[in-house]
Amino acid sequence: MEKKNMTIHLKIWRQKDSLAKGRFVSYTVDDVNPDMSFLEMLDILNEKLIRQNEEPLEFDNDCREGICGMCGVVINGTAHGPRRGTTTCELRMREFRDGDTIVVEPWRAKGFPVLKDLVVDRSAFDRIISKGGYITIRTGSAPEASAIHVPKENADLAMDYAACIGCGACVAACPNASAALFVGAKISQFALLPQGHPEAIRRVERMTAQMDTEKFGACSNHGECEAVCPKKISITAIARMRREYWKALVA
Amino acid sequence: MTLNSKIPGGSLAQKWDNHKFEMNVINPVNKRKFQLIVVGTGLAGASAAASLGELGYNVMNFCIQDSPRRAHSIGAQGGINAAKNYPNDGDSIWRLFYDTIKGGDYRAREANVYRLAQVSNNIIDQCVAQGVPFAREYGGLLANRSFGGALVARTFYARGQTGQQLLLGAYSSLMHQVDEGMVRLFPRHEMVDLVIVDGKARGIVTRNLVTGAYDTFVADAVILATGGYGTAYYLSTLATNSNAAAIWRAHKKGAFFGNPCFVQIHPTCIPRSGDYQSKLTLMSESLRNDGRVWVPKNKGDKRPPNEIPEEERDYYLERKYPTFGNMVPRDVASRNAKAVCDEGRGVGDTGLAVYLDFSDAIKRFGQATIEEKYGNLFEMYKLITDEDGYEVPMRIFPAVHYTMGGLWVDYNLMSNLPGLYVLGEANFSDHGANRLGASALMQGLSDGYFVIPYTIGDYLAGTNLQKVTEDHDSFKEAISDVKARDEKLLSMNGSRTVKEFHREIGNILWNYVGMSRDKEGLKQALQKIPQLRDEFWQDVKVAGRADTLNKNLEFAGRVADYMELAELMAYDALHRTESCGGHFREESQTKEGEALRDDENFTYVAAWEFKGTDKKWELHKEPLIFENVTPVQRSYK
Numbered sequence A: 001m002e003k004k005n006m007t008i009h010l011k012i013w014r015q016k017d018s019l020a021k022g023r024f025v026s027y028t029v030d031d032v033n034p035d036m037s038f039l040e041m042l043d044i045l046n047e048k049l050i051r052q053n054e055e056p057l058e059f060d061n062d063c064r065e066g067i068c069g070m071c072g073v074v075i076n077g078t079a080h081g082p083r084r085g086t087t088t089c090e091l092r093m094r095e096f097r098d099g100d101t102i103v104v105e106p107w108r109a110k111g112f113p114v115l116k117d118l119v120v121d122r123s124a125f126d127r128i129i130s131k132g133g134y135i136t137i138r139t140g141s142a143p144e145a146s147a148i149h150v151p152k153e154n155a156d157l158a159m160d161y162a163a164c165i166g167c168g169a170c171v172a173a174c175p176n177a178s179a180a181l182f183v184g185a186k187i188s189q190f191a192l193l194p195q196g197h198p199e200a201i202r203r204v205e206r207m208t209a210q211m212d213t214e215k216f217g218a219c220s221n222h223g224e225c226e227a228v229c230p231k232k233i234s235i236t237a238i239a240r241m242r243r244e245y246w247k248a249l250v251a
Numbered sequence B: 001m002t003l004n005s006k007i008p009g010g011s012l013a014q015k016w017d018n019h020k021f022e023m024n025v026i027n028p029v030n031k032r033k034f035q036l037i038v039v040g041t042g043l044a045g046a047s048a049a050a051s052l053g054e055l056g057y058n059v060m061n062f063c064i065q066d067s068p069r070r071a072h073s074i075g076a077q078g079g080i081n082a083a084k085n086y087p088n089d090g091d092s093i094w095r096l097f098y099d100t101i102k103g104g105d106y107r108a109r110e111a112n113v114y115r116l117a118q119v120s121n122n123i124i125d126q127c128v129a130q131g132v133p134f135a136r137e138y139g140g141l142l143a144n145r146s147f148g149g150a151l152v153a154r155t156f157y158a159r160g161q162t163g164q165q166l167l168l169g170a171y172s173s174l175m176h177q178v179d180e181g182m183v184r185l186f187p188r189h190e191m192v193d194l195v196i197v198d199g200k201a202r203g204i205v206t207r208n209l210v211t212g213a214y215d216t217f218v219a220d221a222v223i224l225a226t227g228g229y230g231t232a233y234y235l236s237t238l239a240t241n242s243n244a245a246a247i248w249r250a251h252k253k254g255a256f257f258g259n260p261c262f263v264q265i266h267p268t269c270i271p272r273s274g275d276y277q278s279k280l281t282l283m284s285e286s287l288r289n290d291g292r293v294w295v296p297k298n299k300g301d302k303r304p305p306n307e308i309p310e311e312e313r314d315y316y317l318e319r320k321y322p323t324f325g326n327m328v329p330r331d332v333a334s335r336n337a338k339a340v341c342d343e344g345r346g347v348g349d350t351g352l353a354v355y356l357d358f359s360d361a362i363k364r365f366g367q368a369t370i371e372e373k374y375g376n377l378f379e380m381y382k383l384i385t386d387e388d389g390y391e392v393p394m395r396i397f398p399a400v401h402y403t404m405g406g407l408w409v410d411y412n413l414m415s416n417l418p419g420l421y422v423l424g425e426a427n428f429s430d431h432g433a434n435r436l437g438a439s440a441l442m443q444g445l446s447d448g449y450f451v452i453p454y455t456i457g458d459y460l461a462g463t464n465l466q467k468v469t470e471d472h473d474s475f476k477e478a479i480s481d482v483k484a485r486d487e488k489l490l491s492m493n494g495s496r497t498v499k500e501f502h503r504e505i506g507n508i509l510w511n512y513v514g515m516s517r518d519k520e521g522l523k524q525a526l527q528k529i530p531q532l533r534d535e536f537w538q539d540v541k542v543a544g545r546a547d548t549l550n551k552n553l554e555f556a557g558r559v560a561d562y563m564e565l566a567e568l569m570a571y572d573a574l575h576r577t578e579s580c581g582g583h584f585r586e587e588s589q590t591k592e593g594e595a596l597r598d599d600e601n602f603t604y605v606a607a608w609e610f611k612g613t614d615k616k617w618e619l620h621k622e623p624l625i626f627e628n629v630t631p632v633q634r635s636y637k
Helices: A038-051 A123-130 A152-162 A169-173 A180-191 A194-213 A224-228 A236-250 B015-022 B043-055 B093-103 B110-129 B162-179 B245-252 B285-289 B316-320 B330-342 B359-365 B367-385 B440-462 B473-491 B498-512 B519-539 B551-575
Strands: A006-014 A023-032 A101-105 A114-116 B035-039 B058-062 B183-186 B189-197 B200-208 B214-218 B221-224 B263-269 B292-296 B354-357 B394-403 B420-422 B604-609 B618-623
Touching: A023 A038, A123 A180, A123 A194, A123 B162, A152 A180, A152 B162, A169 A180, A169 A224, A180 A194, A180 A224, A180 A236, A194 A236, B015 B110, B035 B043, B035 B200, B043 B058, B043 B162, B043 B183, B043 B440, B058 B189, B093 B110, B110 B162, B110 B440, B162 B183, B162 B440, B189 B214, B189 B245, B189 B473, B200 B221, B200 B473, B214 B473, B221 B245, B221 B440, B245 B420, B245 B551, B263 B285, B263 B330, B285 B367, B292 B316, B292 B330, B316 B330, B330 B354, B330 B394, B359 B367, B420 B440, B473 B551, B498 B519, B498 B551, B519 B551, B551 B604
Parallel strands: A006 A101, B035 B058, B035 B221, B058 B183, B221 B420
Antiparallel strands: A006 A023, B189 B200, B200 B214, B263 B394, B292 B354, B354 B394, B604 B618
C-alpha cells in the first residue's frame, strides 16, 4: 500500500551551549514518509543542514527502540510527543498530518541543564541512584538463587516499576519538575522484593535527600509524569515511596 | 609470533579451579595502589568496574552515553542462559557447554566455553541478589523458557527486557562503587586511542563529547568492554552510537583481531521499509517458542496471509528440521529465510520477509497468555509496522545483530598486548562461528563479574610496571595524532555526507560479506572497499567544529574506522574457504545446503595483525584442540 509523503514544518529550539541564550528556529522537511520515525525525520533535516553548511541539530538518541532512555524531547508541549507509552524514537510520523507545524524543545528543568540544542544533562539521575538505588551484594557472595522465593504478584509488580528507562520525561512534564516518579519507581521495585528490605530505610532517606539536593521540585500529585511515562509507570510508585519514607521516619 | 592461549592444565572440569588457585593474588591493602581503566559500561564493563571497585582497585570507567545505564546491552530482550536445571529437564554444565560449542560450529575454545557454563549459575545467583526482577512461577520460584539450539529450558528472563534488567543490576552495583569512591565515572567520553608504553597498555586518549576536549588517562591496565562492530553494516539492530573505535584503534596499536568475518545475522527482525531507515529492530528469538515460521508454498503468492489455506503454506523450518523445528540456531534460521526469499516465496511489499504466525499458539493458550509472555514485542511490532501481530502474522527478516569476532584474547581475557584486556562482545572468545540465543548476556557478565576480577590480579602482581605519567612521549604523540585526524576530517568539506559513506560501506558488507559469501563477491568487495576509503578521505563533508558537542564529527571518526575494518572482514572471509556457523561460503555446503566445515584446514582462530593501512594483514593461527568433544557435522534435523 503506497502511503503519501508529507511536508512537515518545524520550530526547533537551538542553543549553542549551556551558557548561551536559545531561540526557536523554523525549518521545513519535505518527503516525510508516515512510517518514518520522528528521529529519522530529524536525520533528514540534519542531512539537509550539513549540505547547506549549517550546523546540524544536536539531539540525544541511541537504541532507537525505546529501551535505552537516551532520547527525549518535548513535542508540541508534550514530553515524547502525542502518543502515550512511547519514547521519542518510537514515535512515527503517521501521528502527524501533512502541513503540520511541530514545536520541538528540550526537557526543561533546573535539574537538567541544557548542554546544546535539544541535549540536556541528566547526570542528576545517576547521582540519585548512587545514593541507594542498589542492593549491596559483593560479587560472588550471593546465595543460591532459588533460596529466595518471591510471590509472582510481587515479582511482576517489581518488574513494572523496574521498567523505568531513566529518560526524564516525568521531570520534564511535571509543573514542579519533580523527580518523584523516577525515584519512587526504584524504591518501589526494591520494596517489593525481600532482597531490598535490609537497606530500605537508608535507601529512601538518602535517595530523597539527593533528589532535593539536585533541585528537583516536590510532588503535588498533578499526575503529568504518569501520563507521559513511555513505560507507563504507575503513580502508585510515589505513594509507595511516601509509605517507605514514613516507615523510615518512625523506625 | 606464536599465540599462547594460556589454557590451564588439568581436566576440563578442573581447569578454572586449578587456575584460580595457581594465579598470583594481590594483598587487599595493595590493590588500592593500582589504577585501572574500564572502557564501556554494558554488561561486561559495568560488572567488571563494579567488581574491581569492590576488590579495592581504583577504577576509571568511561562511556559514550550520558549515563552508564544506557549501554546497548540494554537492548537484549530474550534472556540469559544458565545450567541451573530448575525445570528438571536434564540440563547440566556439560550440556550447556556442549550446546554452546556445537552451536558455535566448533570454532571456539573448549576451556573458555566450559568456564562460561560453569559460572553461568553464579551469574543468576548474583543477579537475583541484586534485585533483578526475573520472571517467576506462581510458587515464587524462577521461571525458564527455551531458546534456539537447545532442547532444554534454561533461559532466565525478565519479560522482554532481560538485557535492560541485568544491565540495571550491574549499573546499580557500579553506582554503589561510585558512591564509595572506588570508581570514577566519565560519561560522554569516547576512547579515541590506546596508549602503549614499553610494549604494555598504559592508558587511553578520550574526546569529551560535550566540550570536545581531548584528554589522556594513565593506568596500570586497560580493559575494553566496548561491544561489537555490527554498525559497520549501517543497518543493524545495534544502537546508533555503537561503534568499533576502541577495538579498532587498539588493533592498529598492535592488538590482534580474531575471526573478524564471524557475524551473526539474527532471524527475527522487523523487515526494512525504506531508504530513510536508520536502524533495524529486533524481536526476541523467544518468539520462536510459540510462533511458527512459514511462507506460501507457491512463488509470488500475494494473497493476504490469512487467506492462504493451511495446505498452501510451507512451515519450512518444521519441515526441514523436525527435531528442532522453529528453534534451530540463528544462523540456520536466517539462511533458510534468505533461501525461501531467493526462491521468490518471500512476503510483504519487498518480498524480503517471512511470516511468524501466532494463531496456533493463541488458539492453544489464549491471547492473554501470549500477551503476558511477549506483550511488549507485539506492541513494538504494531508501533513500527502499524499492524496487529495477534490478528495478522508478523513479517520478519534477518538483520545484523552480533559479532562473534573481536580482539583476540587468551584464557585470561588478555590480548596479545600485555595489560590490554578485552571483555564481552568486544573479544572473539566464546561463541565460535555462531552465538546461541541468550548467551551474549551470559558471556558479558561472566567476563565482568567472574573472570577479570581474578585474572587481572595475576598480571598486576606478576608484572613490573614502571611509573608513567601523561607527559610521556607516547601519550603526547597519541593525543596529537587524534587531533590531527579530527582536523583532517573537518577540513575536507567534500561533497558527500558521513551518512552517505556509511550507507555505502554498509551496502558493500551486506551484499558481499553478509548471509552468504563467495570468492568472486569477496574479491569484488576487496576492490571496492579501499576505493571507497580513498573517496572518503578526499570527499567527506563533516559539519561543525571540534571544540563543541558535534555528533557528526563523532560519526565521521567511526565511519573512517569501518572503511578499514570492512576490508579486514572481507579479507578474513575470503581466506576462510570453509563454511562454519554464520560464515557461509557458497563453495562449501552439504547436499542439503547446510554449512560444510573443513576441519582439516580451518580448525583454528584466525588472529590478524595490522601492518599499516595500505599493507596486508599478517595471519596468526591459534589451533583449536578438541579433547572433550568431537567436532561433527552440525545437525538440527
